[in-house]
Amino acid sequence: MKERYPLFQIMNKNGELLDHAYETEITVDQVKSFYYHMLRIRTYDQKGVALQRQGRIGTYVPFAGQEAAQVGSALALADKDWMFPTYRDHGASLTFGADLDRMLLHWNGRIEGCLPSREKHIMAASIPIATHLPHAAGAAMAETYKGTKNAAIAYFGDGATSEGDFHEGINIASVFKAPVVFFNQNNGFAISLPVNKQMNSQTIAQKAEAYDIPGKRVDGMDIFAVHFAVKEALERARLGEGPTLIEAVTVRFGAHTTADDPSKYRDQEEINRVREEIDPVLRLEKYMKHYNIWDGDWAATITNEIKAEIDEAIQRMESYQKPNAADMFDYVFEKPTWTIEKQKESIISTGRQS
Amino acid sequence: MKERYPLFQIMNKNGELLDHAYETEITVDQVKSFYYHMLRIRTYDQKGVALQRQGRIGTYVPFAGQEAAQVGSALALADKDWMFPTYRDHGASLTFGADLDRMLLHWNGRIEGCLPSREKHIMAASIPIATHLPHAAGAAMAETYKGTKNAAIAYFGDGATSEGDFHEGINIASVFKAPVVFFNQNNGFAISLPVNKQMNSQTIAQKAEAYDIPGKRVDGMDIFAVHFAVKEALERARLGEGPTLIEAVTVRFGAHTTADDPSKYRDQEEINRVREEIDPVLRLEKYMKHYNIWDGDWAATITNEIKAEIDEAIQRMESYQKPNAADMFDYVFEKPTWTIEKQKESIISTGRQS
Amino acid sequence: MVMSKELEKRSGVKTNSLTVIQAINNGLQTMLELDNDILLLGEDIGKNGGVFRATDGLQQKFGDHRVIDTPLSEAGFVGTAVGMALNGLKPVVEIQFLGFIYPALEQIATHVTRTRTRTLGHYHIPMVIRAPYGAGVRSPEIHSDSVEALFTHLPGIKVVCPSNAYDAKGLLIAAVEDPDPVLFLEPMRLYRGQREEVPMNAYRIELGKGKTLQAGEDVTILAWGAMLPIVEAAVEEMKQYQISCDVIDLRTLYPLDKEIIAGSVQKTGRVVIVHEGHETGGVGSEIISIINDTSFLFLKAPIEKVTGFDVPVPLFALENDYLPTKERVSKAIKQVYEF
């Protein structure tokens, strides 16, 4: 089956283009933007892990290794498209335009951190695995209903493919030709379970055949491959041709979350060893060097800018107003029921505890 | 995709074998047994519809048109195999060995009608669509755990393929190489929904690719095709090679249930017109005539025998002991909780109402 | 009969004599006409018009982009409706029978009910989930469940249950217009039993409000949906014993109408609650808790519940043994009266 779903690559491990057709398609600005966003979310990710270690935030979910998959896909979206991310896709959310401050607050258990962007349609990350795939189908169908050309993208992992909602969401999208891209990041593991115990199939892309929709297996460490595959799928969607399933093959460099110890279930040493070799950010750097568009000064500048941006956001996060217990009561219904009003009063009369 | 999943046939519409290899495989006794069982369940089915019309039973679920699919598959099972039918598969259950009396009681809303056979592993029909596919996987895995060569078969319709449990059940079975056959009867409709609105895929068999298991599309009106396909899948299962998905393409001649009016959503006249042409029982009769194994006396004898058997069973059903309200309380837990005991007493003290 | 032909003349609003199912059909049609953002989704609701004909004729009238036959996929289509709601539409989904809502429970418990909270009000889900419920119509297994209590416990969704045609339309319209999710339970057993004059315009019955069907002094009876005919028969019977009952149709099960409950209990001091859901953990226990909170000092007798039992709803040969009966309700009324 792997032969039917070969890994789509645009550049090889050394950062060299495999297909010269892309030489004209890829602009320098685009490459710089790719690099900038990957660097930005990587910096954020490293800060996230560090803040958790220092006890300054709660459990954090690192995505290192998946930067090309997240940035390449997010930058393929148009402004009015819909993004449905998981708990591991804050890289994609940030790249598409989510608010950095809020994306930090979230890790402090702050509901304010879930507040979606006012400019972009980015849903709060879905925690129950695969439940958001039907949402993406529905949001996309609503666009069709309204007669627009906007599309939706749903992010999900290899483990998510085992849930019923994965299947039901794609089936419905395929029946109604919903303009949606199902974007899978196959990072090899669902917490501890390797993908070969998650499924009997050799690829995730081939699951598209169950719905007679296109399935594509792309190198998730190759940002060009991800980007152009998602772009093509979005174009199909906008043309009314229905959904596409994309499998971006990638690697989760770190733990499942900061509460997880991957050495319990895999050879983490080995991953740490090969990490540099397969790193998607370094691969793009190699490309830039190979094609002579690497600019050390520019890299230093954006590195500093990003650091400053994130450090300031962390400061704002840490000095953010105290959590407000009323928030718990005030957003269940538009108008609180008497039960909720009574409960809210009782807590105010007893005094807040936290 | 249909090209990749051609319809497997052994005999053509006129009852002629398409592949002479089968001439030696198919014995006269076997053919007679196929015919006998199809006739038996058809007689039962016709009685079921008639009894409902006369108000002697509740809603009945007819399966006319699906006799070859049900008999051909059921007769492929070995004695110790497990059968997981739906509400439409009483033909298969009866053929495998379910108790006729109980299969009638069931339509009278009698819980006694669900009591599984003591000789065969036939589960009470599953009503919530697709929920029994994981059960078949689990029962099959238990056989592997015990070190036997027994297998399981799950029956389900085209509509069932849209449910999450279809996907989760097959995925799990494929991962653990469970000895199970997923036997789909694609009768073209889920109540009113035609299969082309149920799914975007051209076939159901192709959904096997999602799990890298064999998928086979067979002519569900050709009892030989069904039988040998299921047999082969069971052999694979017993050899430890895992599950198979079989799509038997068939037609539901009648209404979804006796409470349904198919003329609301399809050209029922047309189906009534083509019915004779595609009838699976008649096709086997043609085969028998073509190969000179048709015996009019024998046919008359079994027709009478079957009629008598079913008439007697109906009599027993109608004179069956009155329903016992205690049954409602006595089989929830092995030992009733105090809540249930209290409730049981209260009903006894108020007196039965029904 | 809330609206009479008399009223029709006076108000100028046309009324028709409709069954419950026709009133629901008319309510859906009324709303589809009023608001283009309203869509219907569900199994067999289009060409077939629904297995109970609740949506009869609506696909012909409004097209298959507004009245959508979905694949057999409750989690899938409820999830799809969540996505539509996020994107500004107002989906009304039909679960063919309440017993088939279970596969959608994850979507309901984690998204339908939580989206407003988890986005601090940025998104909300103005979805209605319609579901026929209850026993007594000789349905197959699982088709007769009455598990409203699972949903009254989930924060973020209202639960409504009409007992007659007039209320059915008025509550349905209020549910569709409510900016938050509503589970709308339809008593199958009353679908075609009686007719009432139903106005043809869009009228609303406020969610969260019960209704006194009969005023009485001695015993409060609290019930909803398909239990009311049974209750009314028992109350009629009680008249011979000079027991007069305050009969309340609660109509909304979350949030319960605390005022109407407390008002009646504080008058009578004696209470019988009737529901067909299982006893343990049923809405009846919640009502007892509300009475404990509001009316402790007024109670003259332990509250009696007449409910379905802690057993799976049996196949139909025993369903009448499972369901509350006039006899059981009468016995309970006498019991609290004589305490």
Add this chain to the structure above:
Amino acid sequence: MVMSKELEKRSGVKTNSLTVIQAINNGLQTMLELDNDILLLGEDIGKNGGVFRATDGLQQKFGDHRVIDTPLSEAGFVGTAVGMALNGLKPVVEIQFLGFIYPALEQIATHVTRTRTRTLGHYHIPMVIRAPYGAGVRSPEIHSDSVEALFTHLPGIKVVCPSNAYDAKGLLIAAVEDPDPVLFLEPMRLYRGQREEVPMNAYRIELGKGKTLQAGEDVTILAWGAMLPIVEAAVEEMKQYQISCDVIDLRTLYPLDKEIIAGSVQKTGRVVIVHEGHETGGVGSEIISIINDTSFLFLKAPIEKVTGFDVPVPLFALENDYLPTKERVSKAIKQVYEF
């Protein structure tokens, strides 16, 4: 500390000082050793030993045919376990967090709980569903739900919830040996808090029986699981006001221990119920209903509930505001005492 080293010497049964999670691990190991028909299934329970280490070391010891890492598929593996149970095995499944049980609800509501009834006892499902539940450990969204009330309402499944290591092992073994399905709720918050001496043999604690933790005269406190440390702190504080409390750990939530509840209420006449599940439709209301049935004439004050609110369990910055606190429990005790 139920078993002491002293006891160990006397009884000859070895004991070890274990946390709740270790006692569960030990209980599973004890049963896997005793009965080859017992299998464990769940996500990450094998090599990883479970996200909380409840199954640590068990796959190494018993093999991956007995301790099975399943695909990410709650409906699928609960359904698979149903099939195994039909075929004579005794599956113990782990739901990683109670908030991820929702996708399995259809399997539970239509098969796990109904198989004995729907086959007239021919088949039964001796399955245990283990699930960590509750807030207070700074988990992400949906990871902190406490929805036991959904399951106490479903006929055909028992619901158990230990509050300490000794009970955890004893109840778990009783649950595994029970011929019917049991939902076994594990209070995450108490997983590693305290140690107790736990016997290394197979001992059982009867399901359906509560336990009096402290005897008192003035107020009955009913609670379970993670609420007990909070209750005990409040009760301690009440001593300064000379209020003495009867503290009962209910341990089983279906069927509730009617005798222990009625016995205590009839002694004190005053009741506070503490649980972290949502108030409306929570198990607290069911307890009030039982008290109404059994002890109406003994009540001296309205029963007070201290519960989680009718809101989705908030993200962790507000989880302590959601949870019952010592202050809220103390206030309720004073309230019923002073009524």
